[in-house]
Amino acid sequence: MESQERFAQFLNSRGLRSSAPRSQVARIFLRTERHVSTGELYDLVRKKHKEIGYATVSRTLKLLEEAGLCRQVDFGDGTLRYEHAYKHAHHDHLVCTKCGAFVEIYSGKLEKLQDKMVEKYGYMQETHKLNIFGVCPKCQKKK
Amino acid sequence: MESQERFAQFLNSRGLRSSAPRSQVARIFLRTERHVSTGELYDLVRKKHKEIGYATVSRTLKLLEEAGLCRQVDFGDGTLRYEHAYKHAHHDHLVCTKCGAFVEIYSGKLEKLQDKMVEKYGYMQETHKLNIFGVCPKCQKKK
DNA sequence: GTGATATTGATAATTATTATCAGTACTGGT
DNA sequence: ACCAGTACTGATAATAATTATCAATATCAC
Missing domain, CATH: 3.30.1490.190 (Ferric-uptake regulator, C-terminal dimerisarion domain)
Structure with missing residues (x-):
């Protein structure tokens, strides 16, 4: 739950808002210990929140990255993936x-x-x- | 000039043809000691051969790669580049x-x-x- | 509450690559 | 040389992933 707080803090420090969709996308990403693509995360999010759009998922992942909570991974197969970065050592x-x-x-x-x-x-x-x-x-x- | 021969040899071994467009694209790539994207190579090719299409440049680069003459480089900025591989050590x-x-x-x-x-x-x-x-x-x- | 403004979601635009396909050009066998 | 079969080409369309646009909505400081 700590990383959730860190995200809120990051948003605040940037003058951004902790909106419901942002928090929901962040929570689901942070709970999923996997390397997900934007599309995969979008599908996961949709199971719980039918109203959230692809763009929001994409934008939130970018924010999570800037907050130091996730990291882009490029396996060179055309789609980018994201993995946890907070309290997860570099590898x-x-x-x-x-x-x-x-x-x-x-x-x-x-x-x-x-x-x-x-x-x-x-x-x-x-x-x-x-x-x-x-x-x-x-x-x-x-x- | 040796790599040019090697390409011809590769094509032959695969039952492929050493067509004019293929040879021209290959020659220009092999002469250019740079990391080029498909688009950049296409522009270079166009200076000499106005009739050659983008698809042919793209396809020839793939062949050059299979022939071991070039190598894909992905700097993660969205476009793939190609560099020489023949007699160019890994790096x-x-x-x-x-x-x-x-x-x-x-x-x-x-x-x-x-x-x-x-x-x-x-x-x-x-x-x-x-x-x-x-x-x-x-x-x-x-x- | 309220108003200024950040955010959202649907859609369109963008970007790079790859597939399609009719016309062209090679090929080897005769 | 000719011919039939097939590989090749280039223009265009299709694909795929991401990013921009924008009117409607939600948020937060006051």
Whole structure:
């Protein structure tokens, strides 16, 4: 429930309103521990709130992102997904090219190495996105 | 000129034809040492060959990719770019979020670390895409 | 409450890519 | 050379996802 508060706080600090649709979309997203696309979240929202439109879902996701509560994930398949970011440490993804299954991966060494690379070129790092594509164990067996 | 031959060879091995439009698009792409989007390449092609359509450029890029001559690059800004892949070692990208400038980066250590991670989860690696986003030295000074 | 204004939802617009398809141009066999 | 079969092309339409528009509505400070 804490992240819900954080969202309200964020809206307030920006002079934005905690409207009913915004709160409802946010609640449903925050309750769903999955990587959802805008369309998927829209479907979830619709189960409870038939009156909420796609645009509002899309806009709310953008706000959640700015509030630091979610993060865009791009698996390169044409649709963007969003994952939780609040109290969820940074990580990268290992995606199966056959079935779409993925696991979240993290390595401190890998992060440090990246920092070094960035420094070398005089850049100031903001974020990074690493997606590794391959075939998952299940799909390897199927073949 | 060698990559041109390789393309012809690839087409032949697939039972495809080395048509004039295909060769022309390929030649212009291979001569341009830049990361181009389909639209940009289309414009370049149009300067020399007014009769070639967008679809052909798009299709030829796909073929070049299958031939191992180019590689898709997705900076997450909505348009896909293509870069040379033949005799161009694998590398990742460090992209400036202010001006779009980027540098190609590579680290053997980083690659090895990734291999370990993949192995750990039983996946069979195919490719990976690492984009680091930050602010380049020039844009840091401007500010 | 009330009024200024942020927000909403339906729809249209946008953007990039991909599919369709009739006409054209190659191909290999004769 | 000719011919039949088929791959290729380019214009256009279709697709897909996101974003902009805008009149109607809801919200919040006062």
